[in-house]
Amino acid sequence: MSIYEKHVFVCVAGKTCPTQGSEAVWQALRDEVKACGKLESIRVNKAGCLAQCGNGPMVVVYPEQVWYGHVTVEDTAAIVHEHLLGGQPVERLRYVKTKPAAS
Numbered sequence: 001m002s003i004y005e006k007h008v009f010v011c012v013a014g015k016t017c018p019t020q021g022s023e024a025v026w027q028a029l030r031d032e033v034k035a036c037g038k039l040e041s042i043r044v045n046k047a048g049c050l051a052q053c054g055n056g057p058m059v060v061v062y063p064e065q066v067w068y069g070h071v072t073v074e075d076t077a078a079i080v081h082e083h084l085l086g087g088q089p090v091e092r093l094r095y096v097k098t099k100p101a102a103s
């Protein structure tokens with residue numbers, strides 16, 4: 001049994017995500033989870049490089065292993081309400097690897 005129902009990782013390191021606003025995305029996700037009273041069951045962690053540089057800010061949600069790319073602060077409410085709370089990944093934000101990531 002998992003300690004958390006959902007575990008969210010936001011890349012805040014590496015060469016590109018930090019320059020694309022990933023810290024603000026992390027903060028917005030965490031703030032929205034907190035506002036919903038779910039901090040004990042949904043963990044939002046800062047993560048190191050997720051090796052998909054140039055497609056960020058990158059976010060990955062476990063246990064589903066759903067990846068999101070190019071996430072903005074404006075997108076975070078949808079991720080929290082539709083996916084983390086509602087159980088339906090936000091298809092329009094899903095990251096599909098189409099080319100090698102920048103190194």
Ligand code: FES
Nearest residue numbers: 011014017050052
């Ligand atoms: S810098 Fe975010 S995936 Fe590498």
